[in-house]
Amino acid sequence: MNIDEKIKRELEQQSTEIDKILAEEQGIGDFVLGSIRNSLKGWxxxxxxxxxxxxxxxxxxxxxxxxxQVVEQQIFWAVWFLASLIVQVALKQWIWAEMSRSSLIREIKRVELTMERSVKSLTN
Structure with missing residues (x-):
């Protein structure tokens, strides 16, 4: 078997593996659980x-x-409402960024493992 056939066979095998990975559709629950299992789970x-x-x-x-009942009270409570809304948005933004980071790290590790397997199979 020459090198061209080895490469072709390996690419076909990787294509089926990639199709399997893409078929795994992760929902929001998987993203949250992935972030809880990550290094920043306490945070x-x-x-x-x-x-x-x-x-x-x-x-x-x-x-x-x-x-x-009084306009001054309405202004007071409106300011605190807006402050709490801004804090909530900032915290949720951090949560989504952390979930995205966790997902990206998992995907990079998958690519590393796939490349390592490919190199091993080509050298054999």
Missing amino acids: FILINLIVIVVTAVMFWTGYQFVQA
Whole structure:
């Protein structure tokens, strides 16, 4: 068997492996679980707990805004509502960035393993 046939056979084999990987459609649950299993899992859990607290504060300040009778109170509660909204958006942005980073690291490791297997099979 010459080198061209080896390369062709290896590329066909990799093509089927890539098709299998692409067929695995990950949902949002897989992304979240992947981030929890990552090296920053303590931070990920802490930030999620803080987001829950900030969400409760946001709803509470929104309710207080609606219930306020005086304009000064409405302004006070509106400022706190907007502050909690900004904090929540920033924290959720960090969560999504962390999930994206975790997913990217897993994909890079898959590519490394695939390349390592390809090199081993070509040298044999």
